[in-house]
Amino acid sequence: MTLNTFKNVFFSVLFLAISFVGYATESPENENDKEFNAKEMIMHHVKDAHEFHVVDWNGKPITIALPIILWTDQGLTTFMSSEFHHDDSGSHIVEKDGMRFVKYHEKIYQLDANAQEVAFDAEHHPTNASLPTDLSITRNVFMMWISVIALLLVFISTARVYKKSNNKVPTGIAGFMEPLIVFVRDEIAKPMIGEHKYNKYMPYLLTVFFFIWINNIFGLIPIINGANVSGNIAFTLTLAVFTFIITTISGNKNYWKHIFWMPGVPVPMKIFLMPIEIVGMFVKPISLMIRLFANITAGHIIILALMSLIFIFETIAVAPVSVAFALFIGLIEIVVTAIQAYIFTVLSALYIGMATEEAHH
Amino acid sequence: MTITGIAAIGAGLAAIGAGMGIGRIGGSAMDAMARQPEIQGKIQTSALILAAFVEAVALFGVVAALIV
Numbered sequence: 001m002t003l004n005t006f007k008n009v010f011f012s013v014l015f016l017a018i019s020f021v022g023y024a025t026e027s028p029e030n031e032n033d034k035e036f037n038a039k040e041m042i043m044h045h046v047k048d049a050h051e052f053h054v055v056d057w058n059g060k061p062i063t064i065a066l067p068i069i070l071w072t073d074q075g076l077t078t079f080m081s082s083e084f085h086h087d088d089s090g091s092h093i094v095e096k097d098g099m100r101f102v103k104y105h106e107k108i109y110q111l112d113a114n115a116q117e118v119a120f121d122a123e124h125h126p127t128n129a130s131l132p133t134d135l136s137i138t139r140n141v142f143m144m145w146i147s148v149i150a151l152l153l154v155f156i157s158t159a160r161v162y163k164k165s166n167n168k169v170p171t172g173i174a175g176f177m178e179p180l181i182v183f184v185r186d187e188i189a190k191p192m193i194g195e196h197k198y199n200k201y202m203p204y205l206l207t208v209f210f211f212i213w214i215n216n217i218f219g220l221i222p223i224i225n226g227a228n229v230s231g232n233i234a235f236t237l238t239l240a241v242f243t244f245i246i247t248t249i250s251g252n253k254n255y256w257k258h259i260f261w262m263p264g265v266p267v268p269m270k271i272f273l274m275p276i277e278i279v280g281m282f283v284k285p286i287s288l289m290i291r292l293f294a295n296i297t298a299g300h301i302i303i304l305a306l307m308s309l310i311f312i313f314e315t316i317a318v319a320p321v322s323v324a325f326a327l328f329i330g331l332i333e334i335v336v337t338a339i340q341a342y343i344f345t346v347l348s349a350l351y352i353g354m355a356t357e358e359a360h361h
Numbered sequence: 362m363t364i365t366g367i368a369a370i371g372a373g374l375a376a377i378g379a380g381m382g383i384g385r386i387g388g389s390a391m392d393a394m395a396r397q398p399e400i401q402g403k404i405q406t407s408a409l410i411l412a413a414f415v416e417a418v419a420l421f422g423v424v425a426a427l428i429v
Contacts, residue, residue, distance in 0.1 A: 187402075187406065191406070287417045290417065290420055290421060290424055291413065291416070291417050291420060293424075294420035294423055294424050295416075295420065298420070298423060339409070342409070343409065343410070343413045346406070346409075346410055347410070347413065350410070
């Protein structure tokens, strides 16, 4: 991967990765290396991390440390990410339970028993260290928990309003949530799945819709360093796998017949269509996964790239143009948060609808 | 030319294709909405879904360019 082939990777922690107001400061130990590397800055922002990088103050990063949980040969090891002292180059060694760890490119490596410091091969892979299973609370995990808490607060209070009001006109937060829930039911579930069967899938569709939406919105908040949850391929993969499992389990006889022995076409065509349909079964969730991941990541990259223009041209004259364009893209991104949540839900519903459709010929 | 440059050109070509596709979808949807404003909602839904399908192809190009 090209990320690892770049020489000056040690520069990555030094940049404030804030969506709208990113600015750079130079580190004291890297004084000769003054070149601004936009790619490093952007990738540092888009990828998952073991700490929240809030701001650089007088060349020193201010971060919120998060716990690191490792499963090693000798069992569970935990410590705070602050023990690495903001080091991401693998030079700071943390000793814990008789084992030594380094952090390099946001990966925790365990040094071999006799190694004094971590050594790299030409591809920038450590040669004398191994990767323990990393179960850390990274910033993506942390932001996901915050989204879960926010959703629970909103929906539990919504449910409470309905319980109290005896099905009268909803008040307060329920009045705000009801149109959204009715929208998912009437515009997504009913037309895609059908009047009779949609009810069973409503909990999944509502969960996916609101979870993706709130994570997209949290990704745009600059001050929490825009934890890029829904732009993480593991996150979208998990959601796509849920859709795949639900589609496969609820698939009826008609659905499987269309995959393995397409009705209404001659036999050579049936044989020809079978592998295509089987591949199509897997391509659907894969395209769901890539669509959400690429859309959200692309949005973050565009905003950061526009801000980077100021530092690439090294003049303040570009700043008004950059800020104006970044603001414009930022506003579009607010619309995109909702559209992508809607698209993911609609396509999930469409696939479920295809799987549960009754034969009509 | 490096492999990264070629990948970038490929991503650009994918974007051209998606632009043409989404442009056609948007134009036709607008036409249809102007002719039959009463089914505007339905047309909008299908246009968005189709745009998502077309856009996915461009995004495959972007992802391929990113990981090369």
